[in-house]
Amino acid sequence: MALLVLGLAIFIAMHSIRAVAAPWREAQIERFGMPAWRGFFALFSLLGLFFIVRGYGLARRYPVPIWLPPSGMVHVTALLTAIAFVMIVAACIPGNHIKRALGQPFMCGVALWAFAHLLANGTLHAIVLFAALLVWALLKLRADRRRDREAGVVYAQGTLARDALVVVIGLIAWDLFAFWLHGMLIGVHPLG
Template sequence: MDEEIYMLALILGLLIFLGIHSTRLFAADWREHQVQRMGLTPWKAIYSLVSLIGLVLIVWGYGQARLSPEWLWVSPVWTRHLAALLTIPAFILIVAAYVPGTHIRARVGHPMLLGVKFWALAHLIANGTLADLLLFGGFLAWAVALFIVLRRRDRLAGITYPAKGVSRDLIAIVLGIVAFGVFAMVLHGPLIGVRPFGG
């Protein structure tokens, strides 16, 4: 019974978190109406609160479900190393979303979503429980769908993201690698309960 509760919390958290992060795309008119009705700052506060609730449910549900895993497949040990390798570009892409004027953004348009795809795929390769499939599969499906739709909108609207110099890309790459190192070596174990490189 407890396992069902944990899985339900994970699914509900995913629906809430990914749902609120899709309002600009799939419910743009409703979002605009809410912003006009209550103001941008209250909307952002509610948006952040709903996102936090979803994230807490995801973390709690996934963390508890991992204690009694329901295995769908067992990945070879080497996939952990492949997952770590794929996570490096994920961090670089996510950082590039916040560094203006990179060639990375000019090329892919939405590096955050591409980074989420790398992250989710990497973890799907190395993990084979039902909770893993729901969490990483959910994020992967969401990122793929959103990336396709946004790229299509960019093309139709003629939107481009001009690059301002290679130095911006170097900043994104260095910060991304540093962030990966800190998270993988220091934070992943205490927060997730798994140390990617053992120890």
Template sequence: MILLTFGVLLWSIAHLIPSAAPQKRSQWIEQHGESKYKGLFALTILASLLFIVFGWRSTLPEIWYIPSVGLRHVTMLLMMVSFILLGASQSKGTRIKQWIRHPQLTAVAIWAFAHLLSNGEARSVILFGGLLIWAELSIIFINKRDGKWDKPTLIYSWPREALTLVISLVLYAIVAVFLHKYIAGLPIV
């Protein structure tokens, strides 16, 4: 569990520095160069992912709480919303970006919360709870750093936006039906 916790903390700190301490990031880039910063950032993220994966696999699932069976469907619905937001975050002109300032971080927060609804073992609480806290803190710090939100002016046509929605839903179905058992070791359906 120590590896998993360390991995989540390393991931969170590395991602929070640019938004919570932008002056430290700028200072480091001035002293060492942007390419070294990007290289160190990439290595830190890779290391955090390795700690998370190995920490997850080495931690026995100790039950902290027993989720309600009925929440499984809520989790699946929230995951679908998460995939839609993630798809919108990768597309420049979606209407979702007119309503939600940080669709990708919001998608991660919803993803983490949804998994907490269905998983009550210690390793899930550490992973999903930690990533939920990180996503919410990121939103707060980015909003503080960037100030007033200027909503995007580019909006795609309805057919192009519908295509983004369809792609997001197809990816959700592929992950839910086929890939989840390989990613997490547990089949959903």
């Protein structure tokens, strides 16, 4: 569990620098240059992610049950994660109504994904992982929205064609992950 917590701390800290220490971040970029900053960011983000994955895998060997989710919760989680995938894709494709409505659809998607996984997982290590990511995503979402307001950011009008593209790509990505990659990468086949 310690490795999981360390990984979460590193990953969340790296992804929170802009929100909590923007002047320091800018000073480092000015001092070392953007390529060096991106390398530093990528290295520590990947290190945190490696520790999260490794720590989670180790913790799964000796699970500590906290609560038993109802059997049907897997279907609720599947629906919510499908919506989360669509939100995450909306962040990457400009000119869609979802991005205009949510402002920060990526962080909204991460928050929904984490919440959905909390519904279907009752072990201590799962609760630590998904609760930490949920709290981080909600705090980062709040900070990003405040930054957008202060900067006067206005997102482009959406089109139905872009909305359709977002939904199709999001659902295909969700399908591939839910039915194939989740089992291959995580060792759990959530939908059988």
